Amino acid sequence: MQALTGFTTIYASLAGLQVGTMLTQLFFFLVLIILLRKFAWGPLMNVMQQREEHVASEIESAEQSRAEAEKAQNEAAEQLKQTKQEAQKIIEDARNAGSKQEQEIIDNARREAEQIKQAAQNEIENEKEKAIQALQDQVGSLSVQIASKVIEKEISEQDQDKLIDEYIKEAGEKR
Template sequence: MTTIHAALGGLQIGDMLTQLFFFMVLLYFVRKFAWGPLMGVMQQREEYVASEIEAAEQSRAEAERASQEATAQLKQTKQEAQKIIEDARNAGTKQEQDIIESARNEAARIKQSAQEEIQNEKEKALQALQDKVASLSVLIASKVIEKEISAQDQEKLINEYIKEAGEER
């Protein structure tokens, strides 16, 4: 045995088996206490990264959806603002027309009132003129006749003269 032993470089089978046994025990402990927990940590890290990627993807999708909603809402807001402006413009035009119509009606009313007042003043002036003419007629007649006519005759002449003056109008 010494020759095999010398040819193999001084290795002994018993030592090899002992070393193999302790190597296997070491592998078992490494696997149980180091490799298993290390693989568990690696698995957790892989799951964490996958969940973070999924969350980021969901966030991106939500941000895109929110952006589209904001764009649609902005468009709707612009349309509503345009409608409000158009309604205000229409209301302003209607109010302008109402004011113009009201002013025209007021002008017509004032004109009618002025015409009625002019007619009344004209009638008053004619009446005053008739009264003046009557008194002048009486004065002239009394001077011409100088008490030759009675009071009844005088009044009859005045009424006839007023009638004639009224018809000439």
């Protein structure tokens, strides 16, 4: 056996490798791997898993925030659109109300003008009737005066024409 050991040692020393040291190093390497796996790799993987979950939750939170922001933006745009429509409707209503009020004012002014015109025509008609009545009264009184003078004296045709002309002049002056 010593010869075998000597042979491997010679063969190993020729190649620069020592099998015993290699086996010892392999054994300690495997122990180191087992220890690292148990004490370092497990906690490291847990930390990596937690980090991955944290990043995933942050991404999900960011997606939710983006979706909420988009929804809020859409709602704001819709509200703005509705506000513009309401403002346009208010402006249109104000225009219609202004036009209606303008038409009412014009109609009222026309009615008042018509009433004033009618009142003026009525007053003119009344004054005309009064003037005609006054003229008739004067003509009647002149006729009575002429008749009384004719009765008082008998006059010639020239005197009668003269009297009529005088009374007509008097009636014209009184007017």
